Amino acid sequence: MAEATLIRNQAEEVKALQDTIYVIGGKWKLPIINSICNGNKRFRQIERSIPGITTRMLSRELKEMEMNKLIKRTVYPDSPVLVEYESTPYCKTFGNIILAMIDWGKEHKKYIQEEN
Amino acid sequence: MAEATLIRNQAEEVKALQDTIYVIGGKWKLPIINSICNGNKRFRQIERSIPGITTRMLSRELKEMEMNKLIKRTVYPDSPVLVEYESTPYCKTFGNIILAMIDWGKEHKKYIQEEN
DNA sequence: GTAATCAGTATCACAGAGTATACCAACTAC
């Protein structure tokens, strides 16, 4: 009985984990979310804040994330046209994951440096 | 000055985040780590605990993770041969990330269900 | 004798994630 619930919970948890991986999978989504949550609003600003990303990848991911209500895109049609990206409350629910991953990355770096 | 340090920290943090994504990227590493940390030791047992994974993928990932010291593989050469996988302390450092992702997945499911 | 389990390996094939590079039109700065 205790084992049965343990097994069921495990099954549920793997699925939850896999769902999350599905949503934020890939190389760029989390860095983009992180950048926007840190207050970067403009396209080139976000682009510059993420090492290695290309305009094409950023453009694609932003479009997808807008469709999925992760971010809000606003166009100010003055001249020159101004575009702003903002995070939605939904986007902010990734905060804990991002923080945990930043932490791990920092610890990992220390660990690597101590090894040498 | 305050802004300069803010920017520098942001740059460091994106890199930490990207490092982490590099290490645990892909569809399978975190579910495998999770499964082994949950006490699954045998190949088929781990395989069954992760919906959708193929023997090929599991085999490849386990090999890579063994090389990277994330897991320990022990062979007991009695007949029939017995193989056991165990998590290393290093492997357990992903705990917080995995927990945060399981949480998110569960919340996300609730959210989706409430929508309909 | 047939099926199942164990721990995998071998092949083949493909979609799509990601890269590289150039380009656009409008505007600013020197």
Place this chain on the structure above:
DNA sequence: GTAGTTGGTATACTCTGTGATACTGATTAC
């Protein structure tokens, strides 16, 4: 006039992560 910024799009390409399927040899079970 030349270079740089803005917010992207277009095209072409690579590559590798992933999937599908079959198979192995040893052992156990019916």
